[in-house]
Amino acid sequence: MLKYEEIAHKISNLLENEVYSAGDRLPNIEHLKTEYHVSKSTVIKALEILEKNGYIYQSRGSGIFVRSPKREGYINLFTSNGFTEDLKNHEITSRVIEVCEIAKPDAVVRKQLHLTEEEAVYYVKRIRYIDQAVLCIEEAYFSRKLVPYMSGEIAKGSIFKYIEENLKINIGYSDIYFHVDTLNEEEAAILNQSSGAPTLRYEQVFYTKTGVPFDYSQIVFEKTNAKFYIPSIK
Amino acid sequence: MLKYEEIAHKISNLLENEVYSAGDRLPNIEHLKTEYHVSKSTVIKALEILEKNGYIYQSRGSGIFVRSPKREGYINLFTSNGFTEDLKNHEITSRVIEVCEIAKPDAVVRKQLHLTEEEAVYYVKRIRYIDQAVLCIEEAYFSRKLVPYMSGEIAKGSIFKYIEENLKINIGYSDIYFHVDTLNEEEAAILNQSSGAPTLRYEQVFYTKTGVPFDYSQIVFEKTNAKFYIPSIK
Structure with a gap:
């Protein structure tokens, strides 16, 4: 420390x-x-x-x-530390659905990660759990330039810890966008809910300390277990 | 300026x-x-x-x-400026449903605003619109100690402008908590949606620069028109 x-x-x-x-x-x-x-x-x-x-x-x-203490179990969206760090008093686990390299990611991913058509990404799809209850479905795209290696073993744990400690990337900031939506059939099946159930649809781009985007994530949060907090200022 | x-x-x-x-x-x-x-x-x-x-x-x-420019029409939740300020390029209007004084607010409100049983609040219920489309239903409780006067006329415009310019309150920070939920019948009727439709259920407590809470708001956001942004840091 x-x-x-x-x-x-x-x-x-x-x-x-x-x-x-x-x-x-x-x-x-x-x-x-x-x-x-x-x-x-x-x-x-x-x-x-x-x-x-x-x-x-x-x-x-x-x-x-x-300030008033943060309510227990709420995710602080102002700090880009990843859930493992943010929900320290809870057990955060992941089930890895898919890890693969995508040689030609689509235009949305390229735009968010500032990639040319020739640049590859790692795609990681996970279900994440808080104290064994499902928290979200996360699909993350990592720029191959900055993250040259990824595996199912790594994705089982904290990817951010791996990125910081093994790859020595200094995480700087992130842009978060979200809105309320309904689950499609595939998402509903994974989250054990009915299609059309309410969800928070969430996108986040993470940048290094020198402004280089390295992770673009699309997350669909489970309605009951995902609760959020922001320490806002004037 | x-x-x-x-x-x-x-x-x-x-x-x-x-x-x-x-x-x-x-x-x-x-x-x-x-x-x-x-x-x-x-x-x-x-x-x-x-x-x-x-x-x-x-x-x-x-x-x-x-940083990458914020997408148009998204509300920045990190700055506690009120929507009027935050969505400058849009027309933010309000329809006032109710303005009244509550001599004995309930325990939830008292707790958030640090009030004794003897302290009154102003209650303001509004529907807020973005470019004439409904944005949210807002119920706000203002501590009478700090906000000694409130009216339907004031509530029609920017209450924060009134608080800062007329009451000379220095707004400091706010705590935001939210989760995804479904609309109840009353809310659905106001938002012109069906009961059970998805919504963002949101609470915010605003404090002065010296840590005194003066506004506790409960907001129910319309699904399509309310979109959010957070410039997050590590």
Whole structure:
């Protein structure tokens, strides 16, 4: 764990144990720096992590405020960490349906991943579960340029962990688009629901820290088990 | 328009006119400071606005990158500005169904707005339209402590504009929770759909810059017209 992650962890523990509660003002950066014997930039980075995860709100001029704790089991859509990371207190598992290389992906995929007609992708289709209940059907397309190897074994676990730790890709940001829709017959059969049942139809493009798209995912969420949270700011 | 808003506006124009396009690296802060003849803190504030709106991604050490432009007509859920502000290129109108004072709001509302049993709220129920098509049914509860006056006239327009400009409340952040659900009979009648049709059921609590909740809203979105976007980061 890096120093700033450690400080973020220490402060989030104080919040979880209600040493500070919603609406409280945290000590300022100078104070935190002294308290934890770290540099100002370490404190700033720690506060950034806490802000993204909805623990705090930093108001220019007014201070650092404690936010209401996130409800249990909701997926934070503001942090692009993948569900495995986001739902740490839950068991996230996957059943791999298909892993293959597509030499000529269709125009939609090419556009989202900024690929030429000659560039290949890996296609991974999985059903993902939260505490053994079905969470979603996920179809992901990985740019072969950035992800030169993929397998069923890798797809069984956290693909993001593999991408970060083995491929050394620095994940930067993602664009999320979604709307409400109904399940088609094939999706309904997989999700054990009736065709026409409500769903959240969701697309996400992940980029590296230097703005290169490497993963385009289309996800269909199960109605009851998928619940979402966004720590929004003005 | 404040200086930093002006700079943000100038840069976003460059992006909209494709002087810079997705994946490009913007000039660094020092360069922007010189180019626009403003202070470093003005540049930093301008970049913050651009980041929230999904125009750019700021990577520590690697620079400032241009993001793919948001698709038209999607609501950015990361900025708590209200739909009027967020869907500027569209006509957002409201039909007011009810405005009233509730002396003793129920426990759910009291909890979200941190109210005692003695504290009243304003209840505002509206149907909101995007380009004359129905967008959602919105039920909002405003803490009387912070919003001492509300009327049908105010509710017809942008309540947030009223809150900021007339009541001088500084809006800080909001918590959003949502899941997919089906419409009940009453909602379906209002949205001109059949009972059981899919919908996004959405809750949002807005806070001031100093962490005081002032608005708790429950929203039911129409399936086809409500589309959402989140500029997410790692």
